[in-house]
Amino acid sequence: MPLADRFDGFLVDLDGVVWIGREPVPGAAEALRALREAGKPIVFVTNNPGKHPAAYAKRLSRMGVGVVPEQIVTAGMVAARLASEADVAAGRTVGAFVIGMPALEEMVTEAGARLLERDVAQEADVVVVSGHRGFDYRELLAAKRALDRGAALVATSRDPTMPYPGGELPGTGAVLAAVETASGRRAEIAGKPERHLFEIATQALARSFSGNGDEKEQANWRVAMVGDRISSDIAGGRAAGLETILVLSGTTSPEQAAAADPAPDFVLEDLSGLLA
Ligand SMILES: [Mg+2]
Structure with missing residues (x-):
């Protein structure tokens, strides 16, 4: 069988x-x-929060596996939802500083939070972390400033690496380790x-x-x-x-x-x- x-x-x-x-x-x-x-x-x-569920559905469909976006759950969606639930005063919109790819920023916005640019990140109610290739010291510093002022910390995963043709890439866990080390905080994990x-x-x-x-x-x-x-x-x-x-x-x-x-x-x- x-x-x-x-x-x-x-x-x-x-x-x-x-x-x-x-x-x-x-x-x-x-x-x-x-x-x-x-x-x-x-x-x-x-x-992997790199794409919207609809984009993953399309890619699966191109492989001949027909699925609808509702059959795809990404840590990015879940992280966006957790971020939108950050504790803020009644009537205020959650301000979010996102370290991650554009799709993750979009999902955070779609979940109802307001995206903050790096130069005003210290005003964030929540910092959302996911690995991306543009990660740099200035993002790390902005995240630390927000976290030092009490922002919540949400990350998509602790996966240390990401499988890739020719060899693994550093994953969200590697980026998150920098943020957690710099801030002394521990993230709530959205994903597996x-x-x-x-x-x-x-x-x-x-x-x-x-x-x-x-x-x-x-x-x-x-x-x-x-x-x-x-x-x-x-x-x-x-x-x-x-x-x-x-x-x-x-x-x-x-x-x-x-x-x-x-x-x-x-x-x-x-x-x-x-x-x-
Ligand atoms: Mg895997």
Whole structure:
């Protein structure tokens, strides 16, 4: 029996699982299509806030995996939501200083916060951190000033690296370490392995189940988290009460998988192993 048949639905990570940078992981699109044809709901979950869910949906559709943006949950969306909930006086709009890519800034604005430029960042109610290639000392200083004055600190993840063709890139965790070190503060994490992203993703999956007319009680669903990073995908999936499947197509070596704590329930070379 293929491994996929043990499960009613899946949360599937993107970077290192479906693609690496701009390159699709071989076999991933075929495996995802087969899951869809077998009627297995999938919600994609990513700590990468580099694009809007609609852009990820479009990219998946170009790979032949038709999804709607509601089936994609990014740490950027969740971080934007957390930022918009920062504590401010009644009637005031949350002021946010964002270290991150333009898409993250847009999501923070769409969530209802007002973006602050670097030169007035000290007025921020919240600092939102995510890795981006333009990160520099002036951003770090502006974030520190805001945090020293009591701004809240939200980050998309602590992932130290990001899988990329030709070798990993420094990830959000590396940038966040600089901000936390300079400020002496500790961030609230929006993405995996923390609960916020998993709560939204499992709700989205629940809507897929009801959309399928599946009357099964939620408590009886068998849902697997499929990802390539132990510290976010496997630890987070486990904490959310899901079964966990580690794929070796991304950031984790076979040696690291064998020594993983927590240990995943299953280890596969890549997504196509779900159908074997
Ligand atoms: Mg990944």
